[in-house]
Amino acid sequence: MTKTGLGILLALPMLATSAYAYRTASPNGAVVASFNLENGVPTYSVDYKGSKVILPSRMGFQLAATDDLTDGFSVIGVDSCSFSETWHPVWGENSDICNNYNEFVAKLRQDKTGRRMDVRFRVYDDGVGFRYEFPQEEPFNFFILKDERTEFAMPGDLTAWWIPGDYDTQEYEYNESRLSQIREIYPKAVAVNLNQKHPFSPTGVQTSLQMKTDDGIYINLHEAALVNYSCMHLNLDDNNFVFTSWLTPDADGNKGYLQTPCKSPWRTVMVSDDARDMLASNLILNLNEPCKYADTSWIQPVKYVGVWWEMIGHGKPWAYTFDVPSVDLDRTDYTKVKPNGLHPANNANVMRYIDFAAEHGFDQVLVEGWNIGWEDCTGVKKDYMFDFVTPYPDFDIAMLSDYARSKGVRLMMHHETSSSVRNYERHMQAAYDLMDKYGYNAVKSGYVANIIPAGEHHFGQWMNNHYLYAVTEAAKHKIMVNAHEAVRPTGLCRTYPNMIGNESARGTEFEAFGGNTPTHTCVLPFTRLQGGPMDYTPGIFENDLSKNNPNNHSHVNTTICRQLALYVTMYSPLQMAADVPEVYDRYMDAFQFIKDVAVDWDKSIYLEAEPARYITAARKAKGKDEWYVGGITGYEGRKTDVKLDFLDPGRTYEATIYADAPDAHYLTNPQAYRITRRKVNSKTSLKMSIAPGGGFAISIKPVK
């Protein structure tokens, strides 16, 4: 890391003033953040290449009904500096990340209360981050947020790709509409069957929120470094197109318990006139703290298969028996119940997955349903639902972990908490100890159902504290964590890189719960993926779920080639091949791409992008001379030229091209593909034809 920061203290005309203005431009001048204090009221705005991106917007907090931190301020000092460094993530889309910004801090004091509240801006060429900082200055020690009052005044009736704001789930389908249409669409948007659901306002939306102006400027609102604070949603004043932050409350309706010195997460505004910059931006990561672990050698990207789609897609049970009306972990004797004979997390089946993983070069085998307690539905508000350490009788953890080791693969742990959070924490050390004992180094955790105790929400401060606790405790065991249903990430994987994945959005599982739209994965990289990787679990090759489960009439709304493309377009250091081995056996030629594709990268280039329409990405495998290209489209078929000018000039490569067949279609003919090989170089342009709901994947290796 090269730190070239320069601190400059600007002298103010007066010691304290209630009127003040300051503009900070990004290093290349494209982005300008302005801070204003007028009559004691702080506001900010953002411009991009001379266009208004965020109109003057108020800042601050509501502390109680008649007590706010939104006005009555004086500026008592300012700081500014420039900063540039290149840092190297443990894993990522690029091995080098440039962090280059100009910074400005306005030091504010609320005169009537003496409270201090500073606002810090970092202005990048692709956007702005700002946050609130509360110095420890008496008498402002402990305070409670009724809400945050940060506004984002949008420059008109923008097009947005949004999901409803919700305290407990992010598993909605995206909606594309004008801001003015949100209220109208909202009732339908929330009228979906989700495990836990708590929407709060007919104009409430979640971040990351991707928008676009009629002039073709892309604006994205999100947050970075969400630590010891509640998750921010946005509530729209749809007369004026002004969003206001809306934090996640606790049972008392309080939205944050803070102690000075402290700081809010960063509020982020990414902006560009090129949609590809939205995907390529490292702004969220850059705003997070550097890695806190001295040793990161134990953190490795993971490609895995698992005992999972058999349950999700094929309707098999997590549970071992149907013989008990409910389970008492202290009393139920599983050795005496009748097995249901369907439970896939059994020795023979897990060995089959281990064999498959070993044969095809996968690192790990996830096994869900290995531990006792699954007979009870996760929605029953049962406190002691799992102990996280006791296998079912048909899962011989010692034998299976030995067998996996002998084959050069690992088992991946699964901890469904059923959102009984205290119970999970009570068993967490024993659970991690068990993983140590049997050589597990990664856990997929889950937070299905409403939080126990009642009143807490998945995205509140108390739970956010828990998710990070689970990650930092895991780090003491050199364990990587992939939490599902947890709060959506905000770049914390930079600081805690054993946070190797998250779900926190509508994943592939919903292809088995009625299906995802073909646009869904064309939106996710613009929104959910801004904060960190998603364990989307692509790789489903069999679209007709009724073949394995007559009761399931869901159709997987993608072509096989699109499934391949997702390994490139949906960046993650954790990638699953989610379908079952016997399906891959039928399509081994296509499966080869999943076997080949890297999960860690030296370089990533977004060749084309438009929200909900198309994304094409090219990535160079880390430490290798190989490139992988993926392209997807939405409902509409598409033709595109993929220019390979990212290849080393003068060298010859062999490209293996996995393309939708001419008659492919995500609904009617999803399994039609063609695989071709050809020599390519940096001057090659590949003419690709993508089916509706389709995609393509290309692996490129140098000719030896």
Place this chain on the structure above:
Amino acid sequence: MTKTGLGILLALPMLATSAYAYRTASPNGAVVASFNLENGVPTYSVDYKGSKVILPSRMGFQLAATDDLTDGFSVIGVDSCSFSETWHPVWGENSDICNNYNEFVAKLRQDKTGRRMDVRFRVYDDGVGFRYEFPQEEPFNFFILKDERTEFAMPGDLTAWWIPGDYDTQEYEYNESRLSQIREIYPKAVAVNLNQKHPFSPTGVQTSLQMKTDDGIYINLHEAALVNYSCMHLNLDDNNFVFTSWLTPDADGNKGYLQTPCKSPWRTVMVSDDARDMLASNLILNLNEPCKYADTSWIQPVKYVGVWWEMIGHGKPWAYTFDVPSVDLDRTDYTKVKPNGLHPANNANVMRYIDFAAEHGFDQVLVEGWNIGWEDCTGVKKDYMFDFVTPYPDFDIAMLSDYARSKGVRLMMHHETSSSVRNYERHMQAAYDLMDKYGYNAVKSGYVANIIPAGEHHFGQWMNNHYLYAVTEAAKHKIMVNAHEAVRPTGLCRTYPNMIGNESARGTEFEAFGGNTPTHTCVLPFTRLQGGPMDYTPGIFENDLSKNNPNNHSHVNTTICRQLALYVTMYSPLQMAADVPEVYDRYMDAFQFIKDVAVDWDKSIYLEAEPARYITAARKAKGKDEWYVGGITGYEGRKTDVKLDFLDPGRTYEATIYADAPDAHYLTNPQAYRITRRKVNSKTSLKMSIAPGGGFAISIKPVK
């Protein structure tokens, strides 16, 4: 244990019937419990020697607005049996406890739903316990209680000794009134300054509730074996004098999450025409399960002194420094702050207490304020307030525990949780490990302030689960637990005898917060102590708190002799001498009684008792030939003859009598006492004169 139980299955006239009646008498016939089912509605009633104690009262539960478990039942079977055993508590008022009852179970089915709900009655000579049992019978597996609908229809406008029902505190003063007067008195009763307070109804009261009929029948309502359920309060219909159970809710307003098979705590009705029987009853203990620990050798009664009254009574700080505006446990460097110089939990002072304890034969020395974090008030809703393992710089835990050991005493641990429950559980194992390392075997824990997370209450199911978890985890370390501000006990100390004490009522500390009334300790044995011992911390000899803290004008409302008497009248295996050594040095002759008095007993006899008026108890020290007698009165002075007919006939003993001086008075002359010695035998009757707010104490040892 001799089990002489006899199970009898009574044949019913029909297989299932919606009309049914059954009466069960106690072994001596004095108490009769009746169960009735009429038109599918279950009711019960209780008679005592032919008088109505509980009029026909409904039973059952509300599950949802339109779903109840109160009617539509049929009796599908009955069971009855008689049971008698004598068991031996690990510690207690008596070394032998007789558990003798007749039992009746009505097996009910709600016809429209198929749900099973059985009601089990145990009828003792001193009262009745009944509970609900839910067999595991599909589809009734998991259910949520909106409330319990158990009625207690009282036979008139009884006199009651009550405190307001409250979800978070029991630290109220008792009120004496007719049931009809509760509503009128209630506003004043709740208008007191308590740390956490959450009353819920103007006729809501807590249990144990002591009442008395105009005919001189004493009736006490409480519960036994409160496990995985929320604490029961009672809400009065003051037109009809019918109490209905009112459980403690969670943030959703739900009052219980249950899974079949399960059972409610016992609802208890103690009854006698002799007030002494209320105090002597073992009904609550008998209704609890036998001890669950195979080895109990590590559980020992404890007499202790401690660094405590210096803070409570003298105004010294728990905190080490005044030099920080607030504490961050990860960042605050206590080695660099300025000590306040007042902090009593310092090496020199603790050594002084250790010396004092060793010299006077005390087992342990409690030290509050030993660990970092106390600079922040417990009311600030700070999640990570304490780590429970890091001492202040002036508390050398290794040196002090060595020093204590060298003197034959132990340090007693203190864990104030500030009600940040998850934080306590996160650190619990490390905290218990630290205790193991330094030879602590008892912890006083505290739950000051509102529960974190918000929405949970001190007496709800989630917290009750926590308190028991703390006790059972402690048992794994052979640690005894004395939790303050936890739910009031319900006899669980029989099952988990390392639950050696609780506060759960207004303790001696309130003598320093404005004072307790002289009647208070004449009520507590009838109410709070029914469920288990209280760490009341008597022994305050200096009534004028302004002597040590000019800002504190509280007066301790008892005479010195009454303080001595409390060691006998307030049974506890955990007894503190709460005043400071320098005060005891001034009254060493009176202090001798505290040194002598036992904390474990072979036999206890209540010689006289009337709620809020007087209590006289005699107890024989466990395994010794010594008796201790204590007597207290209320506001009024009193003369009484103490007949020593409990002594072995024909033997001569020496009695040391600690009596209020003739001019003693709790307000004007509290420190006036006389100590006399005389020979006594079983025919002796001692004429005792008790000052207003006074008491007496007698130690009786055989003449050798």
